[in-house]
Amino acid sequence: MKLKRKxxxxxxxxxxKGFIYIYPDLCKGCDLCVVLCPKxxxxxxxxxxxHVVNPTDCIACYLCEWNCPxxxxxxxxxxxxxS
Amino acid sequence: xxxxxxxxxxxxxxxxxxxYLRMDERFPHVxxxxxxxxxxxxxxIHAVHExxxxxxxxxxxxxxxCTSRMPGYLDADTFHVLHGRALAAATGVKLARPDMEVxxxxxxxxxxxxxxxxxxxxxxxxxxxxxxxxxxxxYAMTGGQQxxxxxxxxxxxxxxxxxxxxxxxxxxxxSGAGAAFVARTTTYNFVQLKRLIKTALSRKGFRLLEVVAQxxxxxxxxxxxxxxxxxxxxxxxxxxxxxxxxxxxxxELEDKVVTGVFVDREVEEYSERYARLVxxxxxxx
Numbered sequence: 001m002k003l004k005r006k007x008x009x010x011x012x013x014x015x016x017k018g019f020i021y022i023y024p025d026l027c028k029g030c031d032l033c034v035v036l037c038p039k040x041x042x043x044x045x046x047x048x049x050x051h052v053v054n055p056t057d058c059i060a061c062y063l064c065e066w067n068c069p070x071x072x073x074x075x076x077x078x079x080x081x082x083s
Numbered sequence: 084x085x086x087x088x089x090x091x092x093x094x095x096x097x098x099x100x101x102x103y104l105r106m107d108e109r110f111p112h113v114x115x116x117x118x119x120x121x122x123x124x125x126x127x128i129h130a131v132h133e134x135x136x137x138x139x140x141x142x143x144x145x146x147x148x149c150t151s152r153m154p155g156y157l158d159a160d161t162f163h164v165l166h167g168r169a170l171a172a173a174t175g176v177k178l179a180r181p182d183m184e185v186x187x188x189x190x191x192x193x194x195x196x197x198x199x200x201x202x203x204x205x206x207x208x209x210x211x212x213x214x215x216x217x218x219x220x221x222y223a224m225t226g227g228q229q230x231x232x233x234x235x236x237x238x239x240x241x242x243x244x245x246x247x248x249x250x251x252x253x254x255x256x257x258s259g260a261g262a263a264f265v266a267r268t269t270t271y272n273f274v275q276l277k278r279l280i281k282t283a284l285s286r287k288g289f290r291l292l293e294v295v296a297q298x299x300x301x302x303x304x305x306x307x308x309x310x311x312x313x314x315x316x317x318x319x320x321x322x323x324x325x326x327x328x329x330x331x332x333x334x335e336l337e338d339k340v341v342t343g344v345f346v347d348r349e350v351e352e353y354s355e356r357y358a359r360l361v362x363x364x365x366x367x368x
Contacts, residue, residue: 003158006107013089025111028111030118032311066125069117069118070114076096
């Protein structure tokens with residue numbers, strides 16, 4: 001049986017080192033990414049979903065992506081400009 | 084603080100993990116918020132992706148339990164069998180198709196309680212498969228009963244005054260039975276978790292990886308550590324590495340979880356011996 005993939009809505013936030021992608025429909029608001037983020041750029045909103053509050057400080061360390069049990073947050077690093 | 088606005092710049096990004104998942108009506112998955120199973124699942128997908136194991140060569144088998152829901156979400160060959168019998172079913176797959184990369188996942192109840200006998204004998208015969216045991220210290224799916232791994236004086240719904248049994252050590256059990264690779268880690272340390280899964284997948288024989296995972300909804304709630312963040316911090320505080328554990332005495336190690344690689348040795352896989360026997364018997368007639 002072929003898999004019918006469902007498209008989940010994604011919120012894209014640009015920050016200096018790359019992009020943060022959040023899938024609000026997958027997020028369950030467990031707070032793990034907020035706690036583990038070393039730069040405190042994430043926070044839970046009133047809707048119990050994760051939001052980016054301070055995107056300029058992101059260092060793209062991937063800790064939120066790795067420790068998300070719901071596969072709801074992803075980091076994509078920007079490629080370095082060749083100088 | 085106000086949430087940052089979504090970027091108007093569109094990028095074509097699809098997460099690597101999502102390409103390994105059955106992303107349809109099944110999602111969001113059934114696990115509770117903050118459950119450690121998702122982290123282990125993510126680490127397994129990362130390891131499979133980095134080792135470039137094709138989806139057609141991967142088989143994920145499981146029994147019954149919270150952890151055993153995992154194969155339902157993986158877009159590869161999966162196998163969901165009777166309670167505790169995942170290792171027995173996976174043995175059949177490995178002997179029929181030795182080219183498959185067989186991974187068995189299960190919780191502590193599935194693997195060590197009802198499937199305990201299969202666990203010992205699969206380790207003894209060294210059948211080539213990776214067994215990931217998620218230890219969340221209770222039977223989470225059925226409501227938090229005491230499991231063989233519940234530590235002493237911790238609470239469960241069937242141990243309302245604290246457990247009085249001594250817990251079983253899955254790593255000691257497997258190394259005693261003769262497994263080729265035995266290691267333990269926690270969900271707190273994702274890098275070690277991913278590295279150990281990768282190491283386990285590249286070894287021969289029976290590979291056991293025990294992962295101590297958090298269960299905030301039941302184990303955490305009953306033991307007054309109800310939030311995922313407190314529970315991962317609790318796990319981290321009770322973790323010592325193998326090197327540090329050698330310098331500590333038995334009293335200090337009483338309530339500690341020792342992480343690291345316990346056994347790593349070369350063995351001959353059972354499926355190779357089995358294929359040789361089949362060849363020998365066929366030639367004799």
